[in-house]
Amino acid sequence: AQTVTQSQPEMSVQEAETVTLSCTYDTSESDYYLFWYKQPPSRQMILVIRQEAYKQQNATENRFSVNFQKAAKSFSLKISDSQLGDAAMYFCAYRSAGDDKIIFGKGTRLHILP
Amino acid sequence: DTGVSQDPRHKITKRGQNVTFRCDPISEHNRLYWYRQTLGQGPEFLTYFQNEAQLEKSRLLSDRFSAERPKGSFSTLEIQRTEQGDSAMYLCASSLVWGAAGANVLTFGAGSRLTVL
Numbered sequence: 072a073q074t075v076t077q078s079q080p081e082m083s084v085q086e087a088e089t090v091t092l093s094c095t096y097d098t099s100e101s102d103y104y105l106f107w108y109k110q111p112p113s114r115q116m117i118l119v120i121r122q123e124a125y126k127q128q129n130a131t132e133n134r135f136s137v138n139f140q141k142a143a144k145s146f147s148l149k150i151s152d153s154q155l156g157d158a159a160m161y162f163c164a165y166r167s168a169g170d171d172k173i174i175f176g177k178g179t180r181l182h183i184l185p
Numbered sequence: 186d187t188g189v190s191q192d193p194r195h196k197i198t199k200r201g202q203n204v205t206f207r208c209d210p211i212s213e214h215n216r217l218y219w220y221r222q223t224l225g226q227g228p229e230f231l232t233y234f235q236n237e238a239q240l241e242k243s244r245l246l247s248d249r250f251s252a253e254r255p256k257g258s259f260s261t262l263e264i265q266r267t268e269q270g271d272s273a274m275y276l277c278a279s280s281l282v283w284g285a286a287g288a289n290v291l292t293f294g295a296g297s298r299l300t301v302l
Binding site: 080104106108118164166173174175177178 | 188189216218225226227228229230233240241276278289290291293294295296
């Protein structure tokens with residue numbers, strides 16, 4: 072069965088600095104999708120960034136970028152120029168191309184220090 | 186479009202009672218998912234629908250749980266004879282999928298928090 076592991080339950084970063092959240096996953100599939108979702112306190116989960124496994128180029132969305140290492144099954148999220156509004160739970164997630172459900176990690180709570 | 190709506194946002198009930206949650210997805214979305222999220226954990230898949238058809242149910246979904254999407258629009262999740270272990274956030278999400286699922290990006294609602302006393 073596929074699993075997603077986020078080894079950092081909590082992290083803190085100074086405002087305007089850069090932080091990297093780690094994620095590893097286990098799968099025997101070759102075609103899949105990876106996601107980072109953000110869940111602010113008491114608010115709904117929103118998609119931050121996604122990566123198709125067949126693409127070698129790392130996805131980027133403004134201040135958010137990923138480091139996708141397919142052989143190592145690693146998918147880290149880098150947040151540049153951290154802002155107070157980035158404070159949230161961040162979930163790494165996986166979906167096999169042959170499946171319809173997304174599997175989530177346990178999350179990393181990110182604190183932004185002013 | 187106001188996104189995915191869930192009601193109620195918070196439900197407190199006594200053990201043994203039945204509860205029902207409602208989810209209104211984005212109107213043009215054909216897929217609807219239910220997830221459960223307990224404290225300190227990521228969301229766990231429960232079930233999903235394509236239009237009105239329930240296509241998959243997790244083993245987490247015991248016989249006390251039932252979900253419906255009668256007209257392919259809103260969905261309900263009912264929990265019968267609630268137990269304290271059912272206390273969790275129940276998340277609904279929807280997506281639009283044609284043919285091959287592609288990335289199948291989910292749009293989540295704010296969740297319905299259940300507290301069983």
